[in-house]
Structure formats: C-alpha cells, structure tokens
Amino acid sequence: MTMNQRIEQCVRCLYKTNHPFGLTLDKNGVCSGCLVHEEKDLLDWKMRLGMLKNLTDSYKLKQSKNYDCIVPVSGGQDSFFIVHTVIHELGLNPLLVNFNRNFNSAVGIKNLSQLRTIFPADFRQFTINPIISRKVIRTTLANLGTINWLWIAGQTSLPVRIADELKIPLIIWGAHQGIEQVGMYSHTDEVEMTSRYRKEHDLMGIDEKEIFKFDPDFNPNDISSLTYPSDDQIIKNGTRGIYLSNYLRWDPVQQHTFVKDKYGYIGRKTNRTYYDFDNPDCPVYNGLQDYLKFMRLGYAKVTDQLVRDIRHKRIDKESAKRIESEYLNKAPDSLKGFADWLGISVKNFGPLMLSLDSNFLEQLLSGDWRSEINELDKPNLNHIDSVYKFIDSDFKNFGKGI
Amino acid sequence: MKYCLNCLQPDTRPSTEFLDGICPACNFVNNSQVWDLQVRTETLKKIVKEFTNKVNGPYDSILGISGGKDSTRLAIWARDFLGLNPLLVSVTYPPQQLTKQGADNLNNLTEMGFDVYTTSPSPIIWKKLMKKSFLENGNWAKSTELALFAGVPQIAIEMGIELILWGENPALQLGASETIGKTGWDGNQLRNMNTLSGMSTEWLTSIGFSEEYFIPYFYPSREEFEDNKIQIVFLGWAMRTWGLLENGVVASLNGLSSRNASAFESSDLIGLTSVDEDWVILNQMIKYYKYGFGRATDYVNEWIRKGKITRDEGVELVVKFDGVCSDKYILTFCEFISITKNKFWEIIYSHTNKDLFKIEQGTRPVRKFEVGVDFE
C-alpha cells in the first residue's frame, strides 16, 4: 500500500484502513482483525485456560494475606463475566475497583450495585470532583471531540495506582480492544497492559500530563486522580495487567446471555445501537459520544457490534451493511440529561457538532445549520432513562443518576 | 442506675466514670471556657500547618465522611476555614442498606467540589457478620463498626497521607472516657473505642471465609500508625459551633437531605442523624433496652449542656421518643439477615436489662424506672 493512504474496506467486515487503531489488509484484502479472529476457532482454549490458571495461581500463593488481584469494574456487561471468571473459574479473592463516571444511567447504578452484592469481593470507587470533571469534559469535547477521555483516563490509571498502594501486583482486564477490533497481536502473544497503548489508543494520543496543552489554567493537582504511576513504581511493585481475552474464547454476545440469566444483568436500549448490552452504564456512550465518534471517524458503535457478528458468523456482510446504514444517522438520545449535568442547554452542542461536521461547508452555505441541532432536542429522544426509573428505588449506589 | 445530676446520662454506659455525680461530658463542658476556643483554633491551625508543609501529593489530608451532617460540615470548614485540600474517604454500606438520601448526600458533598474515594466491604461477608454479631450480642453494628473506623486510616497509610481529619472526640459528646487522647484534638486513641476492641480473627473467620477476606475489618496497629506518622485530629474540638443541631442546620443549608420519617418512627428528633442507613434506629432501640438510654437521650443531653433546654424538658422528650423504632425497620432488617420476627425479639429480650425493663412475650419491654430518677 502506498504512503498516501487510499482508504480501503476489508472484504469480509465493515472496518476500513482509517480505523484509529490502525488496520492492515493482507494480499486478499482481509483485514488484520478478521485474520486474528480466526484464531478463536483454531486455538485450544482449554489449554489456554490452564496457562491462565498457572499464572494466577502463582500470584494467589504470593498474596497470602492480601487480595490476590485487582479487577477494574463498571456497570457494563464485561465486569460481570470477568468477576465471575476471576472468582469462580480462577478461585481468586479480587479487589474490585471503579472510577466513578459522574453521570451514571439508572441501569448502570443498578448493574454496579448488583455486581457488588452478588460476588464476595470488596469494592473501591473513586469519584473525581465534578467541578473538575465538567471542566475536563468541556476541554476534551472541544479539542478531541470526545466525552469519554476523562473516564478512560481514570479507569486505566486508578487500578494501577491502587495496585501500587496496596501491593497487589496483578491486574486482570477483560478484552484487549486492540486485538478484538483490529487484531493488533495474536492471542498467543499474551500481550499485557502498557502505558504506551493507554496513551496512544485509549486516550487518543494525549495523556493526563499533556491535557494542559489544550487548557493552560489546569491545576495539576485537580486531575491527580488520573495519574499513571511512574515506571519505577511499576517495576518496584511488579505491577502487571493481563487480558482474559487472550486466554478465553471472547464472545460478548454469548457472555451476555450467560450473565443476564445467571446474574440479572440489564442492558439499556438506545436509539443508535443494535445490541443493548454494550456500555449501558454510561447514558451518553451510545448517545452523544457515539454520534461524535461517527462524525469524527465515519463509523459508530453499531459498526463495532456488526463487525463482531460478521466475524462470529452470525450475520453476512450485506445485511450488516444495510443495518449499519440504518443506525449510523440516528439521532443521539439522553442529550437533555447530559446537557443538564454539564449545566448547558442542548442547543449549546450546536457549534461543536458544526465543527466536526464533514459537510461543514454545506451547513454554512445553508445559512441554517442550527436546524439540525433543534431536531436533537426532541422529548421522545429522552425517554430512555425514564423507562428505567423503576430501578432507582430498589438499588441505590452513590453516583449521580441522570 | 444513677443519672448525672446535670444531664440525663445514666451511669450504665460501659467505661464511663462519674465524678461526684457528674458525667465526663458535663465535666468537660463545664471547665472549658469560650476564650479557650480561640486557643484551640490557633493550636489546630499550627498542627495542621506542620502536615501541609511537607506534602508532596495533591491531598494534604484525609477526611472520613458518610455524606451526613457532620462530614458535610467538616468538609466545608476544613476547606474554607483551614484552607486544607482533603481527600474525602467513605466506607459505604451495601447498596441494599444505603438509603436514597444516603446516596443523594454523598452526591451533594461531591458536587461541592471534592474528590471522593469510597471503600465498600463485600456485602455477602458484611451481612454474615451482621447476623452473627446480632445473634451473639444483640448489636449488629459491632462487626461493621470495625470496617467503618478502619477504612480511613488504611487508605491514609496506603496513600502516604499522614493527617486524618475526624469530627468529634467521642469522649466529649457521649462521655466515652477511654478515647481521651494526650490533648483535646489528638484522635490517635480512637482505637480504644469499646466497639473496636475485642474482635478476634477467629470470630471473623468462623463465618466461613479465610482471613484474607477480612482486610477491611482490621484497624491498623499502633506501629503502623507510628511508622507512617499518622495523626488523627478532631476538628469539632476547635469549632465555635459544633453539635447535632448546629451541624444539621449548616449541612441542610448546603443541600443535605433529611430522613423521610418522623421522630415517632425513628426517635431521630431532627431527622438528620445517620440518614444514610435506617437499621441504626433499631440499634439505638437495643441500646435503650440494654442501658436504659437511647438516641433521644444523646440529643437531649447535648441540649441540656448547652442550656437549650432544661433537664425537666429533657425528661419529657426522652419519655416520648427514647427507644422508639417503627416495625418497618425491624421487618427490613429481619428480611436482610433472614431471621423471623420472633427470633429478632427473642434476641432483644435476652439482651434487655431485666432490672430496668419488664419483659412480656409478644410485646416490647416496658420501662420500670422513671426517666431522670436514680433506680436500684
């Protein structure tokens, strides 16, 4: 492929070579994600679970008077499957750790409370000062077109800091997004957590030490809870993050039915997504965040879900393409709730959306680019959370519901 | 049972010695003067300065909170008056035990602009310990209290933050003399609170989990305190207005939600104490049957000492509200630790002070003594 990238699509799935993680095509036009996915039906997953058990057993021995490992959790589906695996398959005593998103959906609060109750594990949660989190989110919205940067920066650093503070070297994560989406490594490489991957792929190339570039009057102490420990600390403590998806045949759809039936996990239907079990705990992940992702990258969460289904042979490419085009342009819901939390009105998102709009010129030429944003401020688009309001009464977790 | 001559504190409370008829709390209040407050505030500022000078991290102190009236008041005072930048640490209840107001009050405190770090022991183990300590000594909170007190110093040691801010010295308000430290502000004797002492590892692991499952319940040792130079400081001691009502007023003006139950159901006279959890109400009822005084007495004693009400007016309030606990709380508690109502009352009867109360099956114990009047 020549240096001036021509964007091509994989012959099997919907991903293109401009995927932010990077994507390569082999000589037959099959993408690296689909290639590595084939390993899911070639590898001996019983043997790989055995390899995982040897690894975790060695830590169980070392950590006799302490927690065996740290498991980062949220109100999402993976957490149920990971904690189930860590406790019941690997027989470990984990410390569950959560970086609290300041605005949780009712479903998210219910799921996280359910998770904390049904598994015999202690739980730690960190909530960043909401005044600061609004400031960070406004900065990353304006400069990176994303809401999620703050939560990811927190959720990928808090467990590593606690590992250091409590002398618990092993952190167990669920899926390695790089492998699951674009096949960055073979499962057999058993790739581990690195701060380079965190900065480049989780945080879009800007980590908590560089966010000041966008907003000079940040006080470093304000976002100390996003700091990743230094190399010396990590080496001294022997901190290590491993991914279950290297050792188990990772299939979120299958895992969803399992955790739904066994642990009462609840999804959250939204306007823009095909499945309801991905990231229900964040009210904007499948709403405004997904809409902005679509504007920035030309694909959205529904694409990720459909690519997953194509590779697991649950859908053919043509039907997937049709469904994708249906959902891509759907309006984001729960906009009102998020605007309220941020202290602005829905219309205030207008200039941001304009700045990210691919047909920026046409919008301006139309002389009425505001009309589109008024479309988004419809009451029916904000019914989602009211449907789940019944949940609020029986389970309460500290964490603002919107 | 003898009452304090000044207030309505009976001498039945464990480890409280009266000094010629006056309880420790009244003695303390009597011999502390207002000018003394100026000295205390300056002393506190000096002590705090020692810690803030050598801080390298983002936080110069840790404040243990529940989101209730005391912690809301302390957070504001520590930040705005003492100029501190505390990390708020909360040991939170299992989701089913936390009340809606409890979650809202934690949100309320966070929204004022604080980083909040919560640690929550596993509800499965928490519930088993509650049941065991209720069945064995009639006080479900004996085990969970350990975690509530241990969480803050544990995190202080983990994060290398030496200064821990605490609200009140129990010795002052509840007359618990065993926690009198070197001076009024030193909280490092908190470890001697009677609820914290006397809880062996074997007692814990008897519920069927190995020792490593009880990490949140072990209060850091004296050596760990010294090695990490941990210092607990009582702020209430140096605050001009500190008390149940004063804190309630300030906290409410700053957004605190109150308990949605009348004092006839909760004996919580102003509906602002331990709002984040309801079963403390039945624990206060059990305290009443054990020692002859409950939460209403605590409220009343403070107001008598501050001259807000007379001793006789106090008697009227105690007679009406002490030991009150609505059945709805008992029902949810029995359901939570899965015991029958009869089993609940069987335990209550076994721990009731037979000298002070008459017991008849199927009814609540009846007071034999007259409030405020010594009784053999």
Place this chain on the structure above:
Amino acid sequence: MIKRIAATLILDSNQIINAYNFEVHLPVGKLKYTLERLQEFEVDEINILNTSHSNSVVNDLDKLLEDINNWHVSTPLAYGGGISTLTDAVYVIKSGVERVIISANTFFDFDLFSDICRTLGDQAIILHLPIEFKGGSPSIRGYSNKLLSDVNALIPINWGGEIMLTIVESDGKKFPNWQNIGDALGIMAGHSNFILAGGFADFKDISAGLSLDQVSAISIGNYLHRVEHSIIEIKQKIKSSIQIRR
C-alpha cells in the same frame, strides 16, 4: 566495545506493525508513541525498517521525520526501506539519522554499494541480510540462488559497517532458532559486528546471543510491544558478565 540492546520497528503504510515470518503484518500504532517510550526505557538504538516504501525515499522519510524530529528523539536511529540510489542513502544520513540500512538487492549492485560506503563511511551502513533455510545451506530471502556463503565472500574483510542477520523463520516467534544462527555465523566466520534479529524475547536468549564474540547487538521486534518495560527488564536480567549499558 560494549554490547547493545536495539529495537526493530517495522513500518507498513506509516504505522508500526507486528511482523510474523515476513508475511503477516498486524497494526501496533504510530511511530511517535513507541519512540517516546523506548527512549525513556533507554534502548541503545532503534532500527526502523519501512516495508511499504514508495519509489521515493525522500517522501517516505519526510513523513516519518516529522514524528522523529519534532519530538526530540535523542536515540541513535537507523532507517531502511527502498534505498536503491546513492542520493537516497545520502538523503537518509543528511536527514539526521545515524545509519542507513541497505537491503540485500541494493548490496548485489556492488558498485552502488561501494559508492555508498565511500561517500558515507562504512560506520554509517547496516547491511540487512534476511536468511532462509529451505533445506540445504542458507540463502538470502527472495533470492534462492544467492547462497549466504557467496554473499559472505563479497563483503570486504575489514569492512567497517555492521550486518543485521535476521532469521526469517523465527520472525515474530518467542524463541530464535539457534541451529540456524550457529550455521549462518559459521559461514560468515570472517566477520564480526553482527546484529542478530528474529524471535528474540526471552532474556536468556538475549544473553546467549550477546555472549557470542561475533555479535555486537541484539535487535528485538514484536516482543517490545507485548510487555511493559521489556527493555528495562531485559537489561536487569541479562547475565552481569555481559557488558551492556545499564
């Protein structure tokens, strides 16, 4: 001289890739972020191989140099990929990269190879020889008729540059094929200053490699991206008898 732990970064369409026996390329990320970390880990040098080079080395390099220069790389670099003329080679050195990596086919044009050596000086050149063992004696990848023994004869005895020996079959694996390495080094016994690459991950293999007299550096590829602080760990665990920069 002390021995060196180097990093091989293989590029495909302007991104670092994981390479598996020179065929399968899996995307890792942009050059800039990996360079930044490798430098913090104090890797001794970085060899960049551009597999998707265009016919103009100048354009390829200008795109990469943005990453390299505006981001204060203070680590010795080598660049290779499509260098087939003297101007290409001079341009690479003039752009602030220490050494140019010459591929086998450029080497086979021997006049061009000696021009480059004379103009830039031997020390600015790495000759990259990917070796295949298709039964019988080893040959250069892509040139089954070019036996390693013939190529060895063409390299002047006191040549001042270094030779990067990559065992194709070990590319991307967790262990190098020591049998092949032994054979290749045996055939080229007259030379030293070899950089070994292909399948180096475990520090025991790296120690073994550096203990060989002919070897002056080991260049690690995919393994770098797999484990945090791989370079620091390797440098700590390597036999203390081996002289490296610690």
Place this chain on the structure above:
Amino acid sequence: MKKALILDYKIGNITSVGTFLRENGYSVTLGCETTEIKNAELLVLPGVGSFKMAADNLQDKKIIHELKSRHLNNKATLGICLGFQILTKTSSESPDSNGLGIFNGTTTRLKEFSRIGWGKLIFNQKINSLKDHYFYFNHSYGSYDIIDTSMRACSGQSDYNALVASGSTIGVQFHPERSQKSGNKFLKWLESEVWGLND
C-alpha cells in the same frame, strides 16, 4: 535564555543538535556570519558529513580568523564528531583539505576500522560526575596525536581521543545529542565545570 550558534557548513541535518541544545535551555540559530560567531555564547560545530565538504565550506579567511579568536578569547566552543575533526590540522579522509588547526594534531583512520556503539569516558584526571555515563560513538576516523591539551579522555579499550579540551574549545568524538539523558548531563557538566555558562 542562552544563545547558541550552530556553524553552518552546508552539509547535514542539524535538527537533532538543534533540539538537543533547545532542550537544554538555548535559543538556537544556524549560521556562519562573523558577527554571529563573535557574539554566540556557545558555538557548536555539528558532526554530519565528510571532512572534505566541511573544509571546503570553511575557506573564508574572515570566518577562520573569527573562529581562532574565539579560541584565544576562551569563548565556549563544542566540536561534535566531524566538528571535532575539522578543529584538527588535517584528516587522512581527504589529505588535500585542511582543518582549522585549533587542536595541534591530525585525524586518521581508526586502527579498529570503525567504532559504533556506547562507551564510557576515561579521563586523564579525576572527573567522577560522569563516571557511570555512556555516550554514543559512530565514526571510523579519529585523532591519536593531540597530547599538549589540559584535559583528554579516551573510551573503552581504544586509545584515540574521545574528548579533548583546550581552554574553552572542546572536541568530542561521540554524539551528545544522541546519548539520551547522558548527553544532557554532559552538556550541564561542560557549562558548570568548563565554560561557567549556566545562568
């Protein structure tokens, strides 16, 4: 902000030397005007290209005079690799070109043909602030015969001059701009111990 001039002899890319100096607190310009050479607090002769190219671009009498007077007035000057060789009298790399002759010695082909990699500095006097630092070498020519200078150092087992100091004129055969943290430490050491330049 200290000012540094990189002497422009129209050859290689000086970005890495420029970045190295900027990172250590200098404002950097590239040039060869006599006034620039005179006023620069630090003059750096970069290390890219061949001896012939550098020598041919340094024929201008006024520039040579200015460079020599900097040496006589003890003004801070750093010659890196080729920049060090151009400060010697001649180099066997191109016999008919002549260097500045500020160092009383010549440059010849290394006995071990070339030297690529990291080496420590072994001084002819006690300098312990650099003792466990390695520096990056990449050259096949060097000088063996400069002996009458105040400070000298060689590297590893070889005996060519890795560093030569004559007053405030320093010649180094290694690349400080490619020696990571050790390079920065070396520049700080020069500023405080040799040039007295740190602000």
